[in-house]
Amino acid sequence: MALNIGVENRGAEFYIVCLDGRLDTATASAFEEKINPLLVPATKTMVLNLEKLIYISSAGLRVIFKIQKALSAHQASFVMTNLQPQIQRVFEIVKALPDTPIFESIEEADRYLDAMQKEELDKQKRSPNA
Amino acid sequence: MRSKSLAFKLAFFILTCSSLIFGAVLGYNYYVSRQLILQNIEASARDLAATTAQKIETVLRSIEEVPETVAESLAEITYDEKTLKQLLHSVVDHNSEIFGSTIAFEPNAFDGSSYYYAPYVYRSGRDLKLNWLGDEDYVYFRLDWYQIPRELKRICWTEPYYDEGGANITISTCSVPFYRWVGNERRFMGVVTADVSLAWLEKMVSGIKIAKTGYAFLVSKNGTFVTHPQKNLIMNETIFSLAEGRHDPLIRKIGRDMVRGRSGFIPLKSLVTDKNVWMAYAPIPTTGWSVAVLFPQDELMADVLRLNQIDALLACLGFVILLVVIILIAKSITKPLRALAYATQDIAKGNWNVELPKPKSADEVGTLTASFIYMKEALAKYVRELTQTTAIKERMESELKIAHDIQMSIVPKTFPPFPERKQFDLYAILEPAREVGGDLYDFFFIDENRLCFVIGDVSGKGVPGSLFMAGTKTLIKSCAKETAGPDAILKKVNGDISSDNDFCMFVTVFCGIFDIRTGEIVYANGGHNPPLLIRKGQNAEFLPGGNGPAVGVVPNAEYTQGSLFLKPGDTLYLYTDGVTEACNEKEELYSEERLRDFLSRNSGKRIKKMVEDTLREIRLYSGAAPQSDDITLLVLRYWGEAGAGPDENEMTLILKNEMSSLAKLESALAEFGKQHGLDGDVLRNINLILEELTVNIISYAYADKTQHDIVVHLEKREGKLGIQIQDDGKPFNPLQVPAPDLDASLEKRPIGGLGIHLVRKLAESVEYQRRDGYNILILKMSV
Structure with missing residues (x-):
């Protein structure tokens, strides 16, 4: 079973990436190739929707770690949603979760991201010189 | 020198040798000729000295005779003045050697009145003059020439002296006393003298020519120089004063010898030329003087030297000619050699058309x-x-x-050969020792339910064996379709082969017919190794009976038939002698016992694995020894009429070391999961474990680029799943890999190295073994 990668672009800075299928040694490189162009400073927010991801191996984890690192370096937000139990278990084993917010659904993630954005705006208002 | 050309070496050594030889010869020649010449010189020098002395002696003797004669006549005759003068005149006039002569009388002895009476006739130019000696200034009685002969009463020669008031030149005087008888008394009357001028003596001695710079000299009995080429020495120096002045004991010794009237020969330095000379000396007895002759060394040796110089010159010329000749000879030798060397270099480059000189x-x-x-x-x-x-x-x-x-x-090579027949499994392999071999196997259904299987070994390997093998195989197949049982098949084949077998080749054949409904096997054995029967869960045993002669040996041979029943799970293992007669490096056979024991140990394995493991075992046993004979294996396992099939609880996967194997792994696991009703999550965990391990092996285990097998074995028993993964890569124990630091911050945490961590976390137990060149990882988990 292969991997389908869907990229939804909500404005220039906001991407929702949906993974459908298996993220393993065979498919990881394709995913990496696809996601690499998005890992630029312009990207401010990325949501990784893993609702339909049924399998992940260390090769897949590697790519996700890469995304985490790249976006964190650009101060961008990165969240994951809809983790299947088996996927969640793998993430727990390699302790990939503490740094990245995980949500049950896209809506929940949206609310979180909106709140974040508001907070950021408030911060800027409070310190106009910044 | 080593790098120099042949011509140089030849010239160098020959010229060095010949110059050494010539130098030695020349040196010896010079030495010997010098010795000879020296001897000659000594002899002739002594001779010359003696001759000169003799000559002077003779002259002096003749001079002595004159005053002696006068003295004798004066003893007898009393001359008057006139006669006396005439006598003197004629003495001087007739004797050219005599410078002057006098007859000196004792006081008043001539006439009783003249106190001094001594007429002296001497030469003055060409004339003769007369001088009367004796006055108050010239009292001749006191002079040596008068006193010494008077006292000695014999003829005497005076030391040379300057005769002042007399001759007024340097002279030496020969004086003879004369006497008269007065009564009985022989009374001394006076002396008769004859003067010899030193100038005359000098002229005489300097007349002796010795080479160019040689000379002679005279010394008196006191050692005073009487004549010498160096005029200042004459009368002024004695040989002793000279030796004193020069601190030369040699000259003093020579002087002593000369004064003592000895003769000798001695080398020394010349006083005149300061060159090395030889000196010979001889006495003149009359006067007690000594004459010496000096020979210049260099002049006398000049000839020898010149001869040697010419010799050396000639030698140099000879060397030049020799050099030219050597170079020409060397060139004539090396030129073709060099041409040969160049041509050979060309040949070495592969150019065979080069013309050699x-x-x-x-x-x-x-x-x-x-x-x-x-x-x-x-x-x-x-x-x-x-x-x-x-x-x-x-x-x-x-x-x-x-x-x-x-x-x-x-030979049929598709396995499983009859996938639709679940009643049995069959696997076979043929590995020729050379490109082609003489082993054969075959299997085919002769009707709906009966499988004929054959294994055989032709006498001989290689091309002849393979041709015979092909013929035999075809023959068996064609016979089997028409003939009733294995014994009849062998009999027919034996008849066909032996009837037209010029090369006396034969083949050992085991032929069996297997009824897949009942598991019955009827078989005949034409001289072949007895197959092994492995009853399920039991040790392997050799199949007895059914033995006949090899096919093609005995015409009209009869073959007996044996039979047995296979129960589900039983295995029949057929092999050729390439297995049991495989040799190790010590030329020890693998043997049937080893094979039987090996199969007993491995009876639970699936038949393909059993065959592959047998081949591996044989290779391990042989070590570096080459495969000596063809190896053929045919294994048959019965599952029963129901077709129990393979053990459903087990699955073995052979994966190639390439990433595409992961897809195969995934689909095989999906199938396994479906069979066993495994939960999706569990299956994905198994998949994850196997993917991580397989990817690791594919990526890191092999240093070469060749294909390798990764064997994955799964076994599900009573809610437990055992996973075994085996590879022949370099030794690697994943359990020794340190766990990644997962608590590190996002920036620092590792991106890779998670696979093995996942495996260890997901499996309940992991165990690593390194065995026979294999990495074996055994994992267990609950399902």
């Missing part, structure tokens, strides 16, 4: 050149032949390769 002479170089020409032609011929042979060999090899492929294609 023609041998011009029959000497060693000529022989060498001829040998080279011969060698070149022989080599060219050899290379041509080798090229041809290689081409032929390559063609043969390629044909043999094709023959190998053909042979492999005439």
Whole structure:
């Protein structure tokens, strides 16, 4: 079973990436190739929707770690949603979760991201010189 | 020197040797001729000295006789003054050696009145003059020339002296006393003298010519120089004063010898020329003087020296000629050699058409050149032949390769051969020792339910074996379709082969017919190794009975038939002697016992694995020893009429070391999961474990680029799943890999290295073994 990668672009800075299928040694490189162009400073927010991801191996984890690192370096937000139990278990084993917010659904993630954005705006208002 | 040319070496050594030899000869020659000349010189010097002394002696003697005669006549006769003067005049006039002469009387002895009476006639130019000696200033009685003969009463020669008031030149005087008888008394009356001028003596001595710079000199009995080329010495120095002045004891010794009237020969330094001279001296007895002659060394040796110089010059000339000749000879030797060397270099580059120089002479170089020409032609011929042979060999090899492929294609090679028949499994393999071999196996259904299987071994390997094998296989197959049982098949085949078997080849055959409904096997054995029967869960045993002669040996041979029943799970293992007669490096056979024990240990394995493990076992046993005989294995396992099939609880996967194997792994696991009703999550965990391990092995285990098998074995028993993964890569124990630091911050945490961590977390237990060149990882988990 292969991997389908869907990229939804909500404005220039906001991407929702949906993974459908298996993220393993065979498919990881394709995913990496696809996601690499998005890992630029312009990207401010990325949501990784893993609702339909049924399998992940260390090769897949590697790519996700890469995304985490790249976006964190650009101060961008990165969240994951809809983790299947088996996927969640793998993430727990390699302790990939503490740094990245995980949500049950896209809506929940949206609310979180909106709140974040508001907070950021408030911060800027409070310190106009910044 | 080592790097110099042959011409240089030849010239250097020959010229060095010959100059050494010539130098030695020249030196010896010089030494000997010098010795000879020296001897001659000594003899002639002594001779010359003696002769000169003799000559002077003679002259002096003749001078002595004159006053002696006068003295004798004066003893007898009393002359008057006039006669006396005439006598003196004639004495001087007739004796050219005599400078002057006097007859000196005792006081008043001549006439009683003249106190002094001594008429002296001497030479003055060409004339003779008369002088009367004796007055108050010239009291001649007191002078040596008068006193000494008077006292000694004999003839005397005075030391040379300057006769002042007399001759007024330097002279030496010979005085003879004369006497008269007065009564009985012989009374001394006076002396008769004859003066010899030193100038005259000098003229006489200097007349002796010795070479160019040689000379002679006279010394008186006191050692005073009487004559000498150096005029200032004359009368002024004695030989002793000279020795004193020069602190030369040698001259003093010579002086002593001369004064004592001895003769001798001695080398010394000349006083005149300051050169090395030889001096010979001899006494003049009359006066007690001594004469010496000096020979200049260099002049006398000049001839020898010149001769040697000419010799050396000639030698140099000779060396130059020798050098030219040597160089020419060396060139004539090295020129063809050099040409040969260049040509040989060309040949070494593979240019066989190079013309070697023609041998011009029959000497060693000529022989060498001829040998080279011969060698070149022989080599060219050899290379041509080798090229041809290689081409032929390559063609043969390629044909043999094709023959190998053909042979492999005439034995069935698709496994499982009858996938629709679940009643049994069959696996076979043929590994020729060379490209083609003489082993054979075959299996085919002769009707709906009966499988005929054959294994055989032709006497002989290689091409003859393979041809015979192909014929035999076809023959068996065609006979089997028409004939009732294995014994009849063998009998028919034996008859066909032995009837037309000029080469006396034969084949050992085991032929069986297997009824897949009942598990019954009827078989006949034509001299073949007894197969092994492995009853399920039991040790392997050799199948007894059914033995007959090898096929093709005995015409009309009869074969007996044996039979047995296989129960589900039983295995029949057929092999050729390539297995049991495989040798190790010590030439020890693998043996049937070892095979039986090996199979007993491995009876639970699936038959393909059993076959592969047998081959591996044989290779391990042989070590570096080459495979000596063809190896063929045929294994049959019965599952029963129901077709129990393979053990459903087990699955073995052979994966190639390439990433595409992961897809195969995934689909095989999906199938396994479906069979066993495994939960999706569990299955994905198994998949994850196996993917991580397989990817690791594919990526890191192999240093070479060749294909390798990764064997994955799954076994599900009573809610537990055992996973075994095995590879023949380099030793690697994943359990020794340190766990990644997962608590590190996002920036620092590792991106890789998570696979093994996941495996260890997901499996309940992991165990690593390294066995027989395999990495074996055994994992267990609950399902």
